[in-house]
Amino acid sequence: MAKANVIARTGNEAMAEAMRQINPDVVAAYPITPATEIVQIFASFVADGLVDTEFVPVESEHSAMSACIGASAAGGRTMTGTSSQGLALMAEMLYIASGLRLPIVLADVNRALSSPINIHCDHSDTMMVKEAGWIQIFSENSQEAYDNMIQAIKIAETAKLPVIVTTDGFIISHGMERIEILDDADVKKFVGVYKPENYLLNLERPITVGALDLQDYYFEHRRQAIEAIRNSKSVVLDVAKDYAAKFGKSYGLFEKYKLDDAECAIVAMGSTAGTAKVTIDTLREKGLKVGLLKPRLFRPFPKEEIADALQGMKAIAVMDRSDSMNGQEGPVCLEVKAALFDKGLNKAVINYIYGLGGREIRLEDIESVCNDLSSCLKGKAVNKINYLGVRD
Amino acid sequence: MKDLMEFRWHGRGGQGAKTAALLFADAALASGKYIQAFPEYGPERMGAPVAAFNRLSSKPILLHSGVLNPDVVIVLDPTLMDSVDVTEGLPETGIIIVNTAKPASDVRKELNIKPGIKVFTIDASAISKETIGRDIPNTPMLGALIKVTGILDFKEMLADTKKKLEKKFKSKPEVIEGNLKAIERAYNEVKS
Numbered sequence: 001m002a003k004a005n006v007i008a009r010t011g012n013e014a015m016a017e018a019m020r021q022i023n024p025d026v027v028a029a030y031p032i033t034p035a036t037e038i039v040q041i042f043a044s045f046v047a048d049g050l051v052d053t054e055f056v057p058v059e060s061e062h063s064a065m066s067a068c069i070g071a072s073a074a075g076g077r078t079m080t081g082t083s084s085q086g087l088a089l090m091a092e093m094l095y096i097a098s099g100l101r102l103p104i105v106l107a108d109v110n111r112a113l114s115s116p117i118n119i120h121c122d123h124s125d126t127m128m129v130k131e132a133g134w135i136q137i138f139s140e141n142s143q144e145a146y147d148n149m150i151q152a153i154k155i156a157e158t159a160k161l162p163v164i165v166t167t168d169g170f171i172i173s174h175g176m177e178r179i180e181i182l183d184d185a186d187v188k189k190f191v192g193v194y195k196p197e198n199y200l201l202n203l204e205r206p207i208t209v210g211a212l213d214l215q216d217y218y219f220e221h222r223r224q225a226i227e228a229i230r231n232s233k234s235v236v237l238d239v240a241k242d243y244a245a246k247f248g249k250s251y252g253l254f255e256k257y258k259l260d261d262a263e264c265a266i267v268a269m270g271s272t273a274g275t276a277k278v279t280i281d282t283l284r285e286k287g288l289k290v291g292l293l294k295p296r297l298f299r300p301f302p303k304e305e306i307a308d309a310l311q312g313m314k315a316i317a318v319m320d321r322s323d324s325m326n327g328q329e330g331p332v333c334l335e336v337k338a339a340l341f342d343k344g345l346n347k348a349v350i351n352y353i354y355g356l357g358g359r360e361i362r363l364e365d366i367e368s369v370c371n372d373l374s375s376c377l378k379g380k381a382v383n384k385i386n387y388l389g390v391r392d
Numbered sequence: 393m394k395d396l397m398e399f400r401w402h403g404r405g406g407q408g409a410k411t412a413a414l415l416f417a418d419a420a421l422a423s424g425k426y427i428q429a430f431p432e433y434g435p436e437r438m439g440a441p442v443a444a445f446n447r448l449s450s451k452p453i454l455l456h457s458g459v460l461n462p463d464v465v466i467v468l469d470p471t472l473m474d475s476v477d478v479t480e481g482l483p484e485t486g487i488i489i490v491n492t493a494k495p496a497s498d499v500r501k502e503l504n505i506k507p508g509i510k511v512f513t514i515d516a517s518a519i520s521k522e523t524i525g526r527d528i529p530n531t532p533m534l535g536a537l538i539k540v541t542g543i544l545d546f547k548e549m550l551a552d553t554k555k556k557l558e559k560k561f562k563s564k565p566e567v568i569e570g571n572l573k574a575i576e577r578a579y580n581e582v583k584s
């Protein structure tokens with residue numbers, strides 16, 4: 001028989017379950033496909049009295065993030081969820097949340113941005129806000145989405161920075177999988193009681209939030225935020241260590257799969273990493289020494305660690321589920337290339353833009369990536385930027 | 393039987409194809425299996441053809457691409473077969489189970505199904521009308537699926553489903569009784 005804490009949940013249900021166990025003070029949200037269920041399920045927890053949360057149904061995502069900022073500045077543990085156009089509408093307020101150093105946690109279900117209008121998965125939405133000062137954590141499956149949400153609250157409150165946790169739209173958000181969940185009491189103990197240092201409702205020590213900050217101090221305050229996001233890498237690791245010690249589940253800055261003895265590597269985030277692992281198993285049997293590096297933490301980008309992990313590779317395929325529309329490579333590829341350059345590593349790096357708007361990514365697609373890597377190892381010329389699975 | 397099994401459910405929007413996939417996954421989970429259940433990622437409208445999918449394995453399932461070559465196809469609505477190729481991607485050793493009053497040989501002939509593929513039929517609509525009082529063929533089809541594939545222990549599955557229904561329909565004991573009866577009858581009555 002299965003253990004009592006093994007359950008079947010979709011990605012959205014898993015994220016809502018984590019939110020129930022965290023029991024935040026405030027959730028303000030506006031529905032959007034495919035993230036709607038997260039806050040819809042959470043709203044039912046509120047209605048059923050399973051949480052003590054003040055749920056604020058608002059009229060737009062801009063308002064949702066504004067309400068979250070107000071609640072967090074007031075001293076409340078605050079969470080929300082959105083996707084795609086919703087995240088885009090929040091963009092203005094996302095910068096304010098990070099600038100004010102507010103530890104809000106946002107569940108984002110990755111979905112393509114319009115236009116053309118599309119409701120399916122790609123990573124364009126979170127990539128659009130990669131410069132917003134939010135820590136970004138990607139999840140491969142429902143289990144990771146659940147574990148990442150619980151760790152995110154602690155990361156946010158320790159680093160005094162907001163965190164986005166992602167899942168792949170529909171593929172994970174609407175796919176039911178086996179997940180292991182923790183006991184309510186264990187989660188409660190792990191996340192602890194939120195004690196903000198400075199907050200609006202602290203009448204003993206009144207503060208001003210959001211004051212005008214011109215040439216004299218703006219730069220110093222931004223510099224502090226820049227340093228905070230740089231340092232948050234160690235916070236992510238500390239929280240992961242604590243999580244592993246308490247619950248025996250190990251998370252890091254990224255996951256390595258059959259990478260240590262590999263000659264070439266695939267770099268992929270989100271659900272595709274799972275499909276890549278299956279392909280890697282098959283091709284290893286055929287003699288190709290290929291491995292996977294799956295970034296978990298995309299912001300801040302752990303460049304030194306990623307360059308170290310990839311330094312033994314002779315060829316690297318970086319898979320981007322979005323395009324930067326910048327006339328060069330996709331966002332993940334550019335980060336990886338910069339990381340390698342700083343280590344003095346001149347590697348063959350091939351970029352694949354794939355899965356835009358939910359375009360299916362199959363084993364055969366990843367096998368073709370591996371074949372290109374194999375060609376690269378044999379010294380054959382390979383296109384630097386490729387559009388995988390698109391009709392030309 | 394291979395370790396990773398893939399399933400495709402065909403139905404019409406509102407007929408419970410997705411629910412059947414979720415129920416099946418949940419029952420398999422209770423027996424200790426790793427599971428996936430997901431609907432077709434398309435626009436869903438009442439009455440329009442829809443599909444839902446399952447993967448079952450004794451090991452963690454890492455694959456996150458669509459199911460293209462299901463080992464088993466379950467058809468909730470036989471009228472779909474005029475417009476949808478329900479045998480698409482079905483391997484030579486595949487299994488297809490159809491909710492219909494017709495014998496399996498008729499379905500094989502109508503769909504021109506290759507000899508290696510096993511065809512089973514069960515009048516799940518009639519069973520659900522008689523036991524539950526409404527045409528909701530998805531629960532009886534679960535019974536037929538388990539009989540045909542032997543993938544789960546039937547008694548364990550029935551006990552687990554009973555437990556879940558009791559939780560969901562506390563005030564409607566007749567619904568619980570009807571559903572269990574439907575599953576049991578389909579399990580016993582499905583024919584090749």
